[in-house]
Amino acid sequence: MARRKTQDPEQPKVKLTKEKLKDAARIFRFIRPYRFAFGFGLVLLFLSSLTFMVFPYLSGLMVDIAQGEQGMEIDLGDVGWILAIVLVVQGGVSYLRIYLFAIVSEKGIADVRRALYEKLITMPMTFFEESRVGELVSRLTSDVEKLYNAFSITLAEFLRQIIILVAGIIFLAFRAPTLSLIMLGTFPVVIIGAMFFGRFIRKLSKERQEELAESNNILNETMQAIQAVKSFTNELFESLRYGKRIERVVGMSLKYARWRALFTVFIVTFLFGALFFIIWQGASLVQSGEMTVGLLIEFVAYTAIIGGSIAGLGNFYTELLGAIGATERIREILDETAEVSIRAHGEAPAHSFEGRIAYESVHFRYPTRPDIEVLKGLSFSVEPGQKVALVGTSGAGKSTIVQLLLRYYGLQGGEIKVDGQPISSYDITAYRKNMAIVPQEVILFGGSIRENIAYGKPGATEEEITEAARQANAWSFISGFPEGLDTLVGERGVKLSGGQRQRIAIARAILKDPAILLLDEATSSLDAESEKAVQDALNTLMEGRTSIIIAHRLATIRDVDQIFVIDDGRIIEQGTHTELSAREDGAYNTLAKLQFEPIQ
Ligand SMILES: Nc1ncnc2c1ncn2[C@@H]1O[C@H](COP(=O)(O)OP(=O)(O)OP(=O)(O)O)[C@@H](O)[C@H]1O
Known part of the structure; x- marks a missing residue:
C-alpha cells in the first residue's frame, strides 16, 4: 500500500x-x-x-x-x-x-x-x-x-x-x-x-x-x-x-x-x-x-x-x-482537506431525492492504482423506485459502481447524476443522507443492539427502533435475548450470527429511510430460514425506494426491474430476468449456468 x-x-x-x-x-x-x-x-x-x-x-x-x-x-x-x-x-x-x-x-x-x-x-x-x-x-x-x-x-x-x-x-x-x-x-x-x-x-x-x-x-x-x-x-x-x-x-x-x-x-x-x-x-x-x-x-x-x-x-x-x-x-x-464539514451537518439542507440515477459514460481508476481503468465508459439509468441488480464476475466493477454513487471517489470521466443533477453538485452530507447501504459483511459497533440500530438515525425513539427492528425481521431474535435491545453485540458484532447482523443493518437502514438503497448481497449463504427472514426484510426495506443490488446469487434477483451484467468495467447486457434468460448464449445465461450447474 x-x-x-x-x-x-x-x-x-x-x-x-x-x-x-x-x-x-x-x-x-x-x-x-x-x-x-x-x-x-x-x-x-x-x-x-x-x-x-x-x-x-x-x-x-x-x-x-x-x-x-x-x-x-x-x-x-x-x-x-x-x-x-x-x-x-x-x-x-x-x-x-x-x-x-x-x-x-x-x-x-x-x-x-x-x-x-x-x-x-x-x-x-x-x-x-x-x-x-x-x-x-x-x-x-x-x-x-x-x-x-x-x-x-x-x-x-x-x-x-x-x-x-x-x-x-x-x-x-x-x-x-x-x-x-x-x-x-x-x-x-x-x-x-x-x-x-x-x-x-x-x-x-x-x-x-x-x-x-x-x-x-x-x-x-x-x-x-x-x-x-x-x-x-x-x-x-x-x-x-x-x-x-x-x-x-x-x-x-x-x-x-x-x-x-x-x-x-x-x-x-x-x-x-x-x-x-x-x-x-x-x-x-x-x-x-x-x-x-x-x-x-x-x-x-x-x-x-x-x-x-x-x-x-x-x-x-x-x-x-x-x-x-x-x-x-x-x-x-x-x-488536509476534509470531504465533509461535520460542523455544518445541522445546516445541511435536507434534500429529499426522488431517486433517479444515471451513469453517463463513467470512467474510473482507483487513486491508489491509477494504471488500471476499472470502469470504462459505463452508462445505465435507474428510474425512481426501481429495483436493479448488478451482476458479473468477480472484479468486474460492481462494488466500484456503488462506491462511486456514495461519492467515495471522484470520477476521471463522464458523469453520475441523481435526479438529473451531477452528484458532485450536492452538499456531500445532505446527499449521503439520502442513501443507505447494507453491506456484504456487516460490521457492528461494540455497543448494544439498540445503539447499533439507532446509528441509522441518532436520537431515534424507542418506538422507532422497535418498529424498525420489527420490519427488519429482527425483533423475534432481539426479544428472545434476555436483555432485548440492550444486548451487547461484542466487538464488531461477533456475538451475533451473520443473518442477525444483516437484519440489524437492515433495521438501521429502515430508520434512515433513504431514497436510494444500496445492497451488497452476502456471498455466504445463510441457512434457509435466516435467508428467508433476511430476504423478506430486504423486500420491506426496498419498497418505494430506488434500490441497487449487487447480486452474487442470481436466484435472489428474479423479480428486479432491470439486471445489468457487468464485465470488465462495462455493461454487456441488460434486461429483466425473463428477457436475459431467453438469450441462449447471453452473458447472463452463462453466469447462471456457472452458478447452477454442478461442477464436474
Ligand atoms: N480500493 C481499491 N483500490 C484499488 N483497486 C481496487 C479497489 N477496490 C477494487 N479495486 C479493483 O477494482 C476492480 C473492480 O473491483 P470491484 O470490487 O468493483 O469488483 P466487483 O465486481 O465488486 O467484485 P466482487 O464481486 O468480487 O466483489 C478490481 O480489479 C479490483 O482489484
Whole structure:
C-alpha cells in the first residue's frame, strides 16, 4: 500500500529554522483560549526560578555569619526567617505555576485531539486507502503525547533552566569575576557537545519509534485478520514475524540507550570535572584570603545549579525539537482537506431525492492504482423506485459502481447524476443522507443492539427502533435475548450470527429511510430460514425506494426491474430476468449456468 508523506521513515530531520519555529508556533492557536493562564504561569515560572536562586546565596551567607566574618549586619536568626519566607513563597508559586500549566496543556491538547479526530473522520476514503491507518493512529497518538509533554513540562522546564542559567551567571560574574571566567571557559564545549549529541540521539529515537510502529502494525493487522491467520494455521509464522520485529525494536532501543547513556556520561564528566576544578581554584583563593568560605560554598552551589541546568537544557532542547517535529505531522493532518464539514451537518439542507440515477459514460481508476481503468465508459439509468441488480464476475466493477454513487471517489470521466443533477453538485452530507447501504459483511459497533440500530438515525425513539427492528425481521431474535435491545453485540458484532447482523443493518437502514438503497448481497449463504427472514426484510426495506443490488446469487434477483451484467468495467447486457434468460448464449445465461450447474 502506498505510504503517505506523514509516514515516510526518511522524513527530513527537524532543523530549527525561523520558518520551522514560525510553523510550529501555529500550534499555539490551540492554547490561545487559555493564554491568560499560560501568561500568568510564565510570570510565576519567572518568579519561582528567581526565588530558587536565593538559596545558594543564603547558604553562603549563613556560613560567613557563623564564621564571624566582618561587616555582617544580620544574624543567623534573621537568615532563618528569610529562608522560611522564601520557602513558603517558592512552594506557593510553584504549586500555582504547575497547576496553571496543567490547565493549559490538558485543555489545549484535548482540543488538538478533538480537532485531529474531527479531521480524520471527515477525510475522504482515498486518505484511508493511502494511509496505513494503524500506523497513522499510533504515530499521531505519540505525537500528541509529545506535544502534551511539551506544554505541561518541557517548555516550562526549558524556560526555567534558561532563567536559572542567565541569572546564575550574571550573579556570579558580580560576586566572583575571576572564578566565573574559569567556569565559563568550559561552557561552550559542553553546549556544542550537547547539541551534536542531541541531534544524533533524536535521529535514533525516531528510528526506534518507527521500528515500534512497524511491530504495532503486525499486531494490529493480525488481530484484525485473526480468522485468516487461524484458518491458514499461520500462528507460528506470525509469531516469528512479530518476534523478529520486536528483536529489531530491542536492538534499536539498546543502541538508543547506549548513546543516551554516553550523552549523560559526557555531560556529567565535563560538569563534574569543571566543578572540582573550580572548588580547587576556590580553595586556593580562600587559603590566600581573597575569598570567604561562605562565598566559595555559594559559588559552588551556583555552579552546580548552572551545570544542572545546562545538562537539563540539552535534554529539554532535544524534547522540544521532538515536539516541533510532532507539531509538523499534526499540522500536516490538520491541513488536509476534509470531504465533509461535520460542523455544518445541522445546516445541511435536507434534500429529499426522488431517486433517479444515471451513469453517463463513467470512467474510473482507483487513486491508489491509477494504471488500471476499472470502469470504462459505463452508462445505465435507474428510474425512481426501481429495483436493479448488478451482476458479473468477480472484479468486474460492481462494488466500484456503488462506491462511486456514495461519492467515495471522484470520477476521471463522464458523469453520475441523481435526479438529473451531477452528484458532485450536492452538499456531500445532505446527499449521503439520502442513501443507505447494507453491506456484504456487516460490521457492528461494540455497543448494544439498540445503539447499533439507532446509528441509522441518532436520537431515534424507542418506538422507532422497535418498529424498525420489527420490519427488519429482527425483533423475534432481539426479544428472545434476555436483555432485548440492550444486548451487547461484542466487538464488531461477533456475538451475533451473520443473518442477525444483516437484519440489524437492515433495521438501521429502515430508520434512515433513504431514497436510494444500496445492497451488497452476502456471498455466504445463510441457512434457509435466516435467508428467508433476511430476504423478506430486504423486500420491506426496498419498497418505494430506488434500490441497487449487487447480486452474487442470481436466484435472489428474479423479480428486479432491470439486471445489468457487468464485465470488465462495462455493461454487456441488460434486461429483466425473463428477457436475459431467453438469450441462449447471453452473458447472463452463462453466469447462471456457472452458478447452477454442478461442477464436474
Ligand atoms: N480500493 C481499491 N483500490 C484499488 N483497486 C481496487 C479497489 N477496490 C477494487 N479495486 C479493483 O477494482 C476492480 C473492480 O473491483 P470491484 O470490487 O468493483 O469488483 P466487483 O465486481 O465488486 O467484485 P466482487 O464481486 O468480487 O466483489 C478490481 O480489479 C479490483 O482489484
